[in-house]
Amino acid sequence: MRERRDLWAVGDAYERYMGRWSRPVAEGFVAWLGREDGLRWLDVGCGTGALTAVVAARCRPSAVVALDRSAGFVASARETAAAPVCCVRGDALSLPVRGHACDVVVSGLALNFLPTPGAAVTEATRVVRPGGLVAAYVWDYGEGMTFLRRFWDAAISVDPSAAALDEGRRFPLCRPERLRTLWTQAGLDDGEVAPIEVPTVFADFADLWEPFLGGQGPAPDYVAGLAPAARDRLRDALRGALPARPDGSIALTARAWAVQGRRP
Template sequence: MRERRDVWAAGEAYERYMGRWSRLVAEEFTVWLGAGDGGGYRLDAGCGTGALTAAVAARGRARTVVGVDRSAGFVATARGAVPTAAGFVVADAGALPVRDGALDAVVSGLALNFLPLPGAAVAAWARAVRPGGLVAAYVWDYAGGMGFLRRFWDAAVAVDPSAAALDEGGRFPLCRPGPLRALWSEAGLVDVTVAPIEVATVFRGFPDFWEPFLSGQGPAPGYVASLDADARVRLREALRAALPVRPDGSIALTARAWAVRGRRPEV
């Protein structure tokens, strides 16, 4: 079995692979959350290239919005792409550099399942918000609702059965409604709600679908990078044959995320 390679370092490469879709989900997530009660401090834990930070800064009325991420490369990309209304810090999303009760809200997009101790991270986020403060996040539905990744791994396993061990659908059982709800409740949060968020992922053609998998950013591109040239061609052609191509050459799929939110008890 190949070693997992979850590389998250190059912001521009990530943008083409996942960022363009994560921005769509971030917008829908902030609509789902609503404008919030305003006036406080909001933090985006595991901000990546800043998609959710930007959406929160644009929609909310928070006095300060800060994104934190362990990847200096991602933080650099976010600083160059997100309006000055938001700030960015290189820090661990699971150990926020703030005192308990300092924040109005902690949000996180597409990062929770990559943290070494997700439960400890959510508990830390709950401590970081004031009584009544919000803790909310979203993750991809890797098991079935993340269309282009589901197509990728199904093709990869058909060509190379050992790839099943790397499939995010199996690796991240957390990314389902039940486990997410339990994680929030175990952190002491109340009024916990879980909901699906679905966006369209339309690719201009097969190169637009395939080439982002050559970026090396994340589990699936990391797997592609581990293949020799012949195996890579076999995977590419298996994918090409399996995809639903429209008459104009485009490929229309959908991506579903699961969103969860809860509040720190008032007393």
């Protein structure tokens, strides 16, 4: 088994693979938070800026700092950002922000990829003011992120060693009880966890399969390491496991788990 690489760095490839689903789940998340206008926001692990853009459009913030450790993602986020958004490169485990500087700290689809997610939540708690909100969401890789669940089930059916790379097994953090515990351990009060589900409709099988060839993230990285014959076997197994409509489109759903809590 080749060494796994959780590569997230190239904006265009990410957009086709995950970005198109990141935007609607960000809309649901921000609506769930229900924050008032005029607040200071920090988006940790902003990626290409999907959550940042929703915050800027819906919440009329006084300021938004969008932060990511990937220079490529920060560059992509800057392409569409406008005042009051500021996009910077930085580390979720050592935020370049003074204590109590933010009203809301959020993170979208990034927490489980950090080496020490508990430390990241503690750092987010440090920079939010007393009474401020710390919130995040992650894909439900175990069950609710359907097209990825079908992908890994197909991969394991033709290559049992792929089970070691399955995000549903690798990321137990992406469960309601684990998220709630993480927030409690960071000293946050009024912890709440909720599902956010969005439709993921693919025009045809190619629309679903081809983003797996882009090398962004654990599943595409696994595909990139396969020999051509093995890749073809996986493609055929996945095609056979998907419910295509008469017009060839494939309608699935994607669920994320969202968590929020207040700093005492």
